[in-house]
Amino acid sequence: MSIAWYLAVSAIVFALGALGVITRRNPLVVLLCLELMLNGGNLALIAFSRMWGNGDGQILALIVMTVAACEVCIGLGMVVAIHRRRLPIDLDELRELQG
Amino acid sequence: MSAVLFFLAAIGAISGAVGVVMLRNPFYSVLALVGHLASLAVLFLLLRAEFVAAVQVVVYAGAVMVLYVFVVAYVGGEGDSIGERLRGPLHVGSGLRLGGAVLVGGLLVELLIALLGTGLEAVSGYGAGYSPGPRTYGTPAYIGRLLLTRFLLAFEIASFLLLIAAVGAVVLARRRRGLDEDEGGEPLIGVDLLRRGEIGTMAEGVGRRPS
Numbered sequence: 016m017s018i019a020w021y022l023a024v025s026a027i028v029f030a031l032g033a034l035g036v037i038t039r040r041n042p043l044v045v046l047l048c049l050e051l052m053l054n055g056g057n058l059a060l061i062a063f064s065r066m067w068g069n070g071d072g073q074i075l076a077l078i079v080m081t082v083a084a085c086e087v088c089i090g091l092g093m094v095v096a097i098h099r100r101r102l103p104i105d106l107d108e109l110r111e112l113q114g
Numbered sequence: 115m116s117a118v119l120f121f122l123a124a125i126g127a128i129s130g131a132v133g134v135v136m137l138r139n140p141f142y143s144v145l146a147l148v149g150h151l152a153s154l155a156v157l158f159l160l161l162r163a164e165f166v167a168a169v170q171v172v173v174y175a176g177a178v179m180v181l182y183v184f185v186v187a188y189v190g191g192e193g194d195s196i197g198e199r200l201r202g203p204l205h206v207g208s209g210l211r212l213g214g215a216v217l218v219g220g221l222l223v224e225l226l227i228a229l230l231g232t233g234l235e236a237v238s239g240y241g242a243g244y245s246p247g248p249r250t251y252g253t254p255a256y257i258g259r260l261l262l263t264r265f266l267l268a269f270e271i272a273s274f275l276l277l278i279a280a281v282g283a284v285v286l287a288r289r290r291r292g293l294d295e296d297e298g299g300e301p302l303i304g305v306d307l308l309r310r311g312e313i314g315t316m317a318e319g320v321g322r323r324p325s
Contacts, residue, residue, distance in 0.1 A: 021157065024124045028131050028150075035135035043140045043186060047147050051131050054154055057166075065161040070256055073166050074265045077257070080174060081272040085279035087178055091185045092286035098189045099289070 021062035029055030040106045042097075046090045053083045120160055126153030144182045149217075151175040155224055162252045164227075171225050 028051055035048030057076045064072025097104060130150025134143045151174050158167035250256060261269045 020120065020124070021161065024127060024157065027128055028154075031128070031131040031135055039135070041140055043182070043189065044134070044143050047134050047140075047143050047182070050147060051134055051150070054151070058154060058157060061158055061161050061163045061166060064163070068251065070251065070260045073163050073252065073257060074260055074268065076163070076166055077169065077261075078268055078272055080169065081276060084173070084178055085275050087181060088279040088283040089286065091181060092283035094185060094189060095287040099287075104189060 018062050018066045022059055025055045025058040025062065027055075028052075028058065042090070042094050042104060042106055045106065046087060046094075049086065049090075050083060053079055116160060119156065123153045123156035123160070126150070127157065140186050141183075144179060144186055147182075148175050148179050151179070152217075152221060152224065159224070159227060164252050165254045165257045166252075168225060168254075171221055175221065 032048045032051030032053075032055060035051065036045055039045055039048060057079055060072040060076045060079070062072075064070060064076075094104065097109070102109065127150050130146050130153060133146030134150065137143045137146060151170060155167040155170040155175070158164075158170060
């Protein structure tokens with residue numbers, strides 16, 4: 016398969032993730048859709064790494080996975096904190112900072 | 115062979131992504147994301163990124179998704195849970211159990227291919243040349259060499275980032291009950307003059323002071 020096919024899959028996954036981030040209101044699902052976007056980026060990185068035959072893209076993909084793990088950690092901590100304070104788990108309701 | 119595997123994995127990845135976005139129950143969204151990650155690991159294998167594929171299956175589809183499942187179970191999604199389905203009518207439950215067994219088997223096969231690495235010799239593809247061996251493209255030895263030489267700074271920054279995220283998650287998700295009134299006790303060291311009572315200690319976390 017040529018690299019373009021992989022890039023097409025990566026673009027579709029990224030677009031689906033962005034759609035989910037925009038449309039869903041449950042913060043857990045929004046975090047999952049952020050994961051989708053990061054995975055789309057990872058696939059493109061590894062495809063380009065394969066195209067050029069060096070490992071830089073793979074290292075960058077590993078770093079992206081680390082950042083995604085940190086983001087999940089903090090995001091889920093915030094969801095648990097919201098749940099502890101008996102606030103609604105809904106991004107449209109949580110707008111105290113909006114002014 | 116390569117094309118068939120690519121299309122199967124791509125269809126799996128895209129349908130997993132659609133499932134994450136479309137499914138109402140967050141629990142099913144997490145399960146769809148696990149399927150998506152497994153399909154993506156197959157794509158990584160086709161691109162000769164064996165180490166990244168193994169990390170994807172072990173760390174991402176394993177550890178991170180378990181964290182998600184715990185939080186979804188703690189916070190609680192709407193709709194029927196998978197536990198009720200398992201205890202429900204027999205045919206539905208056995209189907210789910212069979213699906214779980216198939217998923218586990220698929221993940222095991224994928225992980226074995228990633229670890230053995232040379233199993234993909236027969237798959238042809240475009241891109242740079244590939245010959246399996248200890249120090250060729252995509253193997254753990256190659257990635258480790260790069261991480262500890264050219265990308266040492268990125269590696270160290272990533273480790274600091276993980277440490278900060280772990281501490282931050284503990285601080286965010288801890289229990290804040292506060293302490294009883296009665297601020298007793300004399301300040302023992304200079305730091306005690308700067309903070310009130312036992313703020314920020316384990317005593318505040320559990321809501322009572324040590325006796």
